[in-house]
Amino acid sequence: MVERGLRAWTLAVLAFLYLPIAVLVVYSFNASRLNVSWQGFTFDWYRQLAMNSPLRQAAWNSLVVALATTALSVVIGTGGAWLLHRHRFPAARLIQTLVALPMVMPEILLGISLLVLFATAGVQLGFTTVIIGHVTFSFPFVLVAVQARLRGMDPALEEAALDLGATPWRAFRLVILPYLRPAIAAGGLMAFTLSWDELIVTFFTADAASATLPLRIFGLAKVGLNPMINALSALFVLATVAFVLFSARLRRDAAANPLSP
Amino acid sequence: MTAAGVPTPGWRAWVLLAPLLAWVGIFVVAPAALLLVYSFCDRDELGRVVFDFSTASYARVLDPIYVGIFARSLGYAAATTVLCLVIGFPVAWWIARTPAPARGRWLLLVMVPFWTSFLVRTYAWIMILKQEGLLNAVLRSLAPGTPPLELLYTPTAVMIGLVYAYLPFMILPIYGSAEKLDGSLLEAAHDLGAGPLRVFSSVIIPLTLPGIAAGALLVFVPSIAMFAITDLMGGAKVPLLGNVIQNQFLQARDWPFGAALGVVFMALFALSYWILVRFQDRGQEGQR
Numbered sequence: 001m002v003e004r005g006l007r008a009w010t011l012a013v014l015a016f017l018y019l020p021i022a023v024l025v026v027y028s029f030n031a032s033r034l035n036v037s038w039q040g041f042t043f044d045w046y047r048q049l050a051m052n053s054p055l056r057q058a059a060w061n062s063l064v065v066a067l068a069t070t071a072l073s074v075v076i077g078t079g080g081a082w083l084l085h086r087h088r089f090p091a092a093r094l095i096q097t098l099v100a101l102p103m104v105m106p107e108i109l110l111g112i113s114l115l116v117l118f119a120t121a122g123v124q125l126g127f128t129t130v131i132i133g134h135v136t137f138s139f140p141f142v143l144v145a146v147q148a149r150l151r152g153m154d155p156a157l158e159e160a161a162l163d164l165g166a167t168p169w170r171a172f173r174l175v176i177l178p179y180l181r182p183a184i185a186a187g188g189l190m191a192f193t194l195s196w197d198e199l200i201v202t203f204f205t206a207d208a209a210s211a212t213l214p215l216r217i218f219g220l221a222k223v224g225l226n227p228m229i230n231a232l233s234a235l236f237v238l239a240t241v242a243f244v245l246f247s248a249r250l251r252r253d254a255a256a257n258p259l260s261p
Numbered sequence: 262m263t264a265a266g267v268p269t270p271g272w273r274a275w276v277l278l279a280p281l282l283a284w285v286g287i288f289v290v291a292p293a294a295l296l297l298v299y300s301f302c303d304r305d306e307l308g309r310v311v312f313d314f315s316t317a318s319y320a321r322v323l324d325p326i327y328v329g330i331f332a333r334s335l336g337y338a339a340a341t342t343v344l345c346l347v348i349g350f351p352v353a354w355w356i357a358r359t360p361a362p363a364r365g366r367w368l369l370l371v372m373v374p375f376w377t378s379f380l381v382r383t384y385a386w387i388m389i390l391k392q393e394g395l396l397n398a399v400l401r402s403l404a405p406g407t408p409p410l411e412l413l414y415t416p417t418a419v420m421i422g423l424v425y426a427y428l429p430f431m432i433l434p435i436y437g438s439a440e441k442l443d444g445s446l447l448e449a450a451h452d453l454g455a456g457p458l459r460v461f462s463s464v465i466i467p468l469t470l471p472g473i474a475a476g477a478l479l480v481f482v483p484s485i486a487m488f489a490i491t492d493l494m495g496g497a498k499v500p501l502l503g504n505v506i507q508n509q510f511l512q513a514r515d516w517p518f519g520a521a522l523g524v525v526f527m528a529l530f531a532l533s534y535w536i537l538v539r540f541q542d543r544g545q546e547g548q549r
Binding site for chain 1: 268269270274277278280281282284285287288289290291292293295296299348349351352354355356365367369370371372373374376377378379380381382383384385386387388389391395398425428429457478479482483485486487488489492493503506507510511516519520523526527530534
C-alpha cells in the first residue's frame with residue numbers, strides 16, 4: 001500500500017519535473033509565434049537561432065569561458081588535491097574550508113564581492129574577470145572529486161614507482177595521474193557544466209562584449225517569450241541529457257577500472 | 262595514514278600549493294573582506310564611495326522597509342525549503358529503497374533536471390503560466406468560459422519557480438542518506454512492535470537527518486536571494502533580497518548599502534551553515 005503510494009508520488013513528481021521541459025521542447029517546433037496553439041511543425045526558430053549573431057557570439061563566449069574555466073579548474077583542483085593529500089600542511093583544515101566556501105556560498109555574494117574587488121583594483125570587467133569568477137566556484141568541485149578518489153588509493157602505488165627509480169614528478173605523471181583520470185574527467189565535466197550554465201556571478205563580472213549565453217537568455221526572457229529561446233532551450237536540454245548519460249557511463253567505467261578501490 | 266605516507270611539506274610543496282592559496286586568498290578572502298570594508302564606507306554628494314567610517318548603511322538595513330524585505334525573503338526561502346522537503350522526501354526515499362538496477366535509472370531521471378540549466382527550466386514555466394499560456398489554454402478547453410488565471414508575475418509564480426528550480430537539490434542529498442540506511446534497522450524496529458509512524462519518526466527521520474539538513478541548506482540559502490527567478494516569475498513585483506542587492510550594485514549604485522545587505526546575508530549564510538554542520542555531526546553519531 002505505502003509502496004504503491006510512494007511509487008505513484010514519485011511518478012507524479014517526475015512528471016512535474018519533466019512536463020515543463022517537454023512543453024519547451026515540443027513548442028520549439030511550433031510554427032505559431034504566440035506559442036499557445038499548435039500551428040504546424042517548423043524548424044524556423046532553429047534556423048533563426050543559427051543566424052542570430054548576438055546569440056551566436058554569446059554561445060562562442062560561453063564556450064571560451066567554459067573551456068578556460070575547465071582547464072584552470074582541473075590544474076588547480078587536481079594539483080591542490082594531490083598536495084593536500086600527500087603532505088600534512090599546517091592549517092590544512094582552514095585551507096579546506098576556504099576552498100569549499102565558494103561551492104556552498106550563495107552566488108550573489110561571490111558576484112558582488114568580486115565586483116567590489118575588481119572595481120577597487122581598477123580591473124576592467126571582461127573575459128578575464130568572468131573566467132576568474134567561474135574558476136573560483138568550479139575548481140573546488142574538481143578538488144573534491146579528486147580527493148575522494150585519492151582517499152581510496154593504495155599508497156603502495158606511489159611507493160612502488162619511487163622504489164623503481166621514478167622521480168616524484170614522473171611517479172605523479174605516470175602512475176598517480178592515470179589512476180586519477182576518472183575523477184579528473186568527472187570534476188572537469190562538472191566544472192564545464194557549471195560554467196556553461198552560470199548566470200549570477202557572470203551577471204556581476206561580465207561586460208557587454210563578454211556576455212555569456214545564460215546572460216543573453218536572461219535578458220531576452222525578462223522581456224517576454226521568444227520562440228528562439230525555446231529552440232535554444234531545447235538544445236540545452238539535449239546537451240544535458242547527453243552529458244548525464246556520458247557521466248553515468250564514465251562512472252561505470254571508473255568502477256570497472258581494475259586500479260579503482 | 263602513517264607519518265611516512267604524509268610527510269610535512271618542504272618548500273617545494275609550498276611553492277606548488279601557492280597558486281591555490283593565492284587564488285583563494287585573492288578571490289575568496291580578500292573580496293569578502295572588501296565587502297565588509299565597503300559596508301562601513303560613506304558616499305559623497307555624487308554618490309561615489311568615500312572611505313570614511315560610517316554605520317549609516319547598517320542603520321538603513323534596520324529601516325522597516327528593508328527589515329520587511331529580509332523577513333519576506335526568509336519567508337519565501339523557508340516555504341520553498343518546506344515544500345521541497347515534503348515533495349522531495351518520499352521521492353528520495355522510494356528511489357533509495359528500490360532494488361539496484363532500477364534504482365540507477367530512477368536516479369538518472371532526477372539527475373537530468375538537476376543538471377538542466379535553471380534558467381531554461383524557469384523559462385519553461387513562463388510559457389505555462391502566462392495569461393495566454395498553456396495552463397489557461399488547457400483550462401479553457403476543459404471548462405470554456407472560466408476567466409483565465411493570472412498566475413505569472415504573482416507570489417504563487419515565484420513560489421512555483423523556486424520549488425521547481427531547487428527540488429532536485431533536496432532529493433539528491435536525502436537520497437544519499439536514505440541509500441546508506443541499513444534496511445535491517447527498519448525490520449528490527451518493526452519486529453520490536455513499532456508502527457509505521459513510529460518507525461518513520463524514530464528511525465527514518467533521525468537516520469536521514471544529515472541528508473535532510475544538507476538538502477535544506479542547499480535549498481534555503483540560495484533561494485533567499487535568487488533574483489533571477491523573482492525577476493522572471495515575479496516580474497520584479499515581488500522584490501526579494503537578491504533583487505534589492507542587485508539593484509544597489511547596478512542601478513542605484515549605492516555600494517556601501519548593497520555591501521551592508523550582503524554582509525548581513527553572509528552572516529545569515531554562515532549561521533545556516535554552522536547549524537547544518539552541527540546537524541550532520543549529530544546524524545553521524547546516530548549512525549554509529
